[in-house]
Amino acid sequence: MSGEMKAGTNLERVLRAGHFAVTAELGPPDSSNPDDVIHEIGVMEGAVDAYNATDASGAHCHMSSVAVSALTAQQGLDPILQISCRDKNRIAIQGDVLGAAALGVGNVLCLTGDDVTAGDQPEAKRVFDFDCMHLLRTLRIMRDKSMFLSGRPLTTAPKLFLGAASNPFAMPYDFRPIRMAKKIEAGADFIQTQYCFDIPRFKEFMKRAVDLGLHEKAFIMVGVGPMKGGRSAEFIRKNVPGVRIPDAIIDRLNGAPKGKKAEEGKKICIELIQQAMEIEGVSGAHIMAYKLEHQVPDIVKGAGLWPRPVMEAVQEPMPEPVPGD
Amino acid sequence: MSIGSWLRDHPRMLERAYGSTKSLFQKLDPVIKRIGYERVDRWISGPEDWSKKIIFNCKMCGQCVLHSTGMTCSMSCPKNLRNGACGGVRANGHCEVKPEMRCVWVEAYERSEQMGTWGHEITHIQPPVNRQLEGSSAWVNMLTGVDQEVPKGWVGINTIPVLEKNGSGS
Numbered sequence: 001m002s003g004e005m006k007a008g009t010n011l012e013r014v015l016r017a018g019h020f021a022v023t024a025e026l027g028p029p030d031s032s033n034p035d036d037v038i039h040e041i042g043v044m045e046g047a048v049d050a051y052n053a054t055d056a057s058g059a060h061c062h063m064s065s066v067a068v069s070a071l072t073a074q075q076g077l078d079p080i081l082q083i084s085c086r087d088k089n090r091i092a093i094q095g096d097v098l099g100a101a102a103l104g105v106g107n108v109l110c111l112t113g114d115d116v117t118a119g120d121q122p123e124a125k126r127v128f129d130f131d132c133m134h135l136l137r138t139l140r141i142m143r144d145k146s147m148f149l150s151g152r153p154l155t156t157a158p159k160l161f162l163g164a165a166s167n168p169f170a171m172p173y174d175f176r177p178i179r180m181a182k183k184i185e186a187g188a189d190f191i192q193t194q195y196c197f198d199i200p201r202f203k204e205f206m207k208r209a210v211d212l213g214l215h216e217k218a219f220i221m222v223g224v225g226p227m228k229g230g231r232s233a234e235f236i237r238k239n240v241p242g243v244r245i246p247d248a249i250i251d252r253l254n255g256a257p258k259g260k261k262a263e264e265g266k267k268i269c270i271e272l273i274q275q276a277m278e279i280e281g282v283s284g285a286h287i288m289a290y291k292l293e294h295q296v297p298d299i300v301k302g303a304g305l306w307p308r309p310v311m312e313a314v315q316e317p318m319p320e321p322v323p324g325d
Numbered sequence: 326m327s328i329g330s331w332l333r334d335h336p337r338m339l340e341r342a343y344g345s346t347k348s349l350f351q352k353l354d355p356v357i358k359r360i361g362y363e364r365v366d367r368w369i370s371g372p373e374d375w376s377k378k379i380i381f382n383c384k385m386c387g388q389c390v391l392h393s394t395g396m397t398c399s400m401s402c403p404k405n406l407r408n409g410a411c412g413g414v415r416a417n418g419h420c421e422v423k424p425e426m427r428c429v430w431v432e433a434y435e436r437s438e439q440m441g442t443w444g445h446e447i448t449h450i451q452p453p454v455n456r457q458l459e460g461s462s463a464w465v466n467m468l469t470g471v472d473q474e475v476p477k478g479w480v481g482i483n484t485i486p487v488l489e490k491n492g493s494g495s
């Protein structure tokens with residue numbers, strides 16, 4: 001699928017050129033020091049096409065995703081700004097997106113967000129003024145119609161490549177491809193899935209997605225991640241909403257010799273990427289290596305996805321005035 | 326089992342009840358209009374709240390989409406999702422936020438499958454909630470049409486063409 005360029009970000013160019021794309025999650029620091037972000041980017045530099053800046057994922061507060069994205073852009077790299085509907089209402093979100101775009105952010109991943117009860121401040125007020133569908137459509141309206149949701153015009157529309165998440169591994173399974181279709185209709189240009197450890201279930205999901213033609217309307221990226229060992233995999237399975245890790249994976253991690261567990265986790269991750277690459281309609285991999293960012297280059301190499309394509313920068317076209325409607 | 330949960334497990338029946346109440350209100354519209362929508366809202370929002378709370382655990386958002394969500398109130402989802410289910414649903418189909426409760430959207434989807442008339446509307450994208458309508462009568466808002474109003478930027482995207490061939494259209 002090539003299609004019309006929406007924002008011209010590195011990620012978008014890689015995908016539209018038909019390469020198997022790789023993105024990775026940046027763990028935002030609990031600090032106000034920009035060097036912490038720059039250091040982490042450095043660990044993964046050259047291994048990925050774009051970096052996801054998470055927005056208080058798991059309802060744990062860290063440096064804001066707008067700031068992490070802007071710092072990434074300053075390094076000449078391509079950020080994916082994650083926005084969750086949990087903490088901000090429609091007024092705050094639309095302003096943040098304009099600000100982020102002004103700071104060089106072109107990719108935005110629209111999420112509903114984990115509930116406040118998943119975090120360390122469960123007494124917080126949950127906002128959820130929007131759901132992710134509203135968020136996607138609103139950003140699409142800002143981009144395509146150059147207006148806020150209210151209809152008030154923008155003088156310069158943000159150029160956005162819009163993303164959404166999908167969890168093929170959560171009930172109701174039959175409904176998941178339909179919900180992904182809704183997200184694409186609402187505005188998603190790309191999809192990043194939840195951690196995939198269950199290839200048969202993912203295949204079923206992708207088959208239905210391909211039947212619906214969704215892989216021709218959006219780039220679908222499989223979510224993967226290395227596990228440190230059986231214990232941490234069990235912890236994630238228990239505590240991170242929506243993550244399913246089959247017993248077989250946990251047994252395999254536990255069965256690895258002491259000191260080699262993380263190595264085994266990396267191997268599993270590489271195998272999962274390679275298996276997913278064989279599935280029709282999969283356009284890329286999204287690596288969530290929480291606290292294991294240093295493994296990302298090895299994973300990318302192991303999967304045969306190194307080096308990453310170097311895309312020619314697009315000529316910035318003059319922003320065209322967009323009529324009110 | 327409460328009467329409410331028994332009824333919720335019979336979505337076809339609820340769907341028919343919705344259909345007939347809707348046409349009753351539409352027939353009464355001229356009378357209601359003469360009395361004044363605001364006055365009628367004051368009269369019926371109390372009883373509407375009471376009855377819909379028993380049956381649907383209704384939150385009186387004032388813009389009812391029950392028939393599009395498997396006759397299951399999406400506002401009783403702790404995240405208030407109008408377009409669920411979220412990715413956090415537990416392995417047993419229970420809610421991410423309230424482990425003791427089945428996910429509202431898992432139930433909505435199952436029930437929509439049993440419905441004859443509006444079941445396919447589960448594929449529609451519901452627009453953002455107008456928080457100003459909270460607490461007012463959804464029936465009156467249906468008659469005045471205010472429940473259908475969307476922000477200017479949001480144009481009718483409440484159907485997913487790719488799925489229309491499977492549904493009965495709208």
Ligand code: SF4
Binds near residue numbers: 405406420422428
């Ligand atoms: S699991 Fe279901 S009911 Fe719970 S927050 Fe998510 S969509 Fe709502």
